[in-house]
Amino acid sequence: MFFLVVFLFLAFILAFSIGSVPISVLSVFSGSATDVEWIIFAEIRAPRVILAAIVGASLASSGAALQGVFRNPLGDPGLIGVSGGAALGAATAIVLGSALNFAGWLAVYSIPLAAILGAALVTFFLYKFTSYLGHFSVITVLLVGIAINAFSTVGIMGFQYLSDDAQLRSLVFWLMGSFARAEWETVIPAGFIILLGVIMLYRQTKALDRLQLGESQAFHLGVNVRKLQRFIILLTAVSVGVGVALSGIVGFVGLVVPHLIRLTLGVTHTILVPASAILGAVLMISADLASRTLIAPIELPVGIVTSAIGAPFFLWLIARAKH
C-alpha cells in the first residue's frame, strides 16, 4: 500500500514534467517557472493529469466493488450499461448539439452534461426496473446491462450514420477516450464526486467481504444484502458516469486493476477498494502519459492504450482461470 502511494506520487511528478513542453515541477512550486510554463502547467497539464487520476480511481475502485457484488472476477463498470448510456448521451450531444445551437457556455458543457444525463438515466432505469420486478438479483442487473448496452450500440451506430464528417470524427474520438479536454470547471466537481464515491465504497468493504461467503451467509452475518447490492451498483454508476462523461470510454481499467491488487495485496475489500483506486490512478496517469508522448506530436486516444494492454491481459486471466 505504501509503495502504491509512492508510485502515485512519482506518476504525478512524471506526468506533470513530461510533455511537448518539458516543465520542472520544482520550478513550478518554487515560483521560478516562466509565465508560459506556469500557464501550460496550471491550465493544460495539471487538470489533465488530475482528470486521468480521478477517472482511473473511479473505474478501478468501481470495478473492484462490482466484482465483489457480482461475486465474479469479470465484473466491470461497462457491464451494467452505465458506460454505454453515457456514450449514447454524448453521441446525441455531438451529433444533434450543433443543430440545437446551444448558448455559448452550454455548448462547452453539452457533451459531458449529456453523458452524465445518459449515465443517470441508465442508473435510474436499473433502479426502477429492478424495483418493478419486485426483487433485486445480480443476474437481472447483468441481463438488463446487456440489453442497455445493445440499445446504446444501436443508438450510437444510428448517430454515426446520421452525422457529417466533422461530427463523426468528434464522435469516434470521444468513443476512444481522451483526457485532452480537461478543464478545471469540470475536473474539480467531478473530483469531489468521485472522491466521495470512493470513501462511501470504502465504508461498505466489510459487508462486501461477508458477501463473499454467499448471499444468505452474509445475511446471517448481519448484512442487508439487497440494500448493499443496490447501493453499490448505484454508487458506482454515478461515479463511473461522471468519469466517462469527461473522458469518453476507457476500457479494461476496471477489470484489470482489481486483479493486479488481488494477486499482490490480497482479496479483502478493505484493502482491495482503496488500493485499486490508487493503482487505477497510477495506471491511468501512465496510460495518458504514454498516449501523448509515444508518437508525439500526434496524440493517441487513451482508450486505445488501455485496451491494447488490457485485452491481452484479459486473455491471460481467462487462461489462468481455467487452471
Add this chain to the structure above:
Amino acid sequence: MSLRAINISVRKNNHLILDNISISLKKGSICSVIGPNGAGKSTLISALSGEQAPDTGEVYLENLPLRELSSEQLAQTRAVMQQNNNIVFDFSVEEVLNMGWVKDALGSSPPASKAVSKLADLCLISPFLKRSFLSLSGGEKQRVQFCRALIQIWRLSGECDPKYLLLDEPTSNLDISYELAVMKILKKIVESGVGVLIALHDLNLASYFSDEIFLLNEGMVVASGGPSEVIRSDILSEVYDTSISVEERKGKLHVYKH
C-alpha cells in the same frame, strides 16, 4: 428465553416445504432435527434464522417476532452455519474467520486474535490458519465455517446475552474423530447457555448428543421429544422406509440399518 416457531408453513414454487411446524429451542440445550432428504430440515433452519419468512405462522426470538428485527440485530443473537461453501476469491482461513466478528468490531485487535487462535485450537484448524480457504478439503472448509460461527457468538466482553447456534449438517463431510470433536464442542458451549439447533442425518449422533429431537418428514413434525421418544425402531423404520432397529447399550440408544 427461547427461539420459537409457532405453526409456521413455508411454500416454495407452490410446493409445501414446511407444513404447520411448531418448534422451540431453549437456551442451554442441544436440539436435533432429523429426517430423510427433502424433509424440510434446511428450510426450517432458514426460517428460524429469519432468512426465510414463513407464509403463515410466526417465529419469535425472546417473544419478539423475528421479522421485526434487522439482519444486524439478528446477527448479534444467533449464528448460522450452512452447507454451502462457495467462495470465489482467494481468502485466507484467518480472513474468513475474522468475518465472524459482528458485535465487537475488533477483527484485528489483540484480544480478538487471541480468541481466534483459542477457538481455532478448539476446532483443530490452527495448522492452516494462514492457508488459502480455497485450497482446503471439504471437511476442512466445514471446520473453518464451524469455527467462524462460534466466533460470531463469542463475546470478548464476557456479557451473557442470549445466543443461538443454528447448524445445517455441520458434520456431513467430517470423518469420525472430527465429528465427535464438533459434537463435544457443542456440548461444552451449551453449558455456557447457548441454544444449539442442529440438522443431522446421522441418527446415532442425534441420539447420543441431543437433549431433544425433532423428526421431520414431508414438512411435518412426525415425532419429537427426548431421544427415547423419537429414536424408536417403529417410528424410524416407517419414516425412512427401511428396516431400522434400535438397541440400548450403556444408557445410550444405538441405531442399526438392515
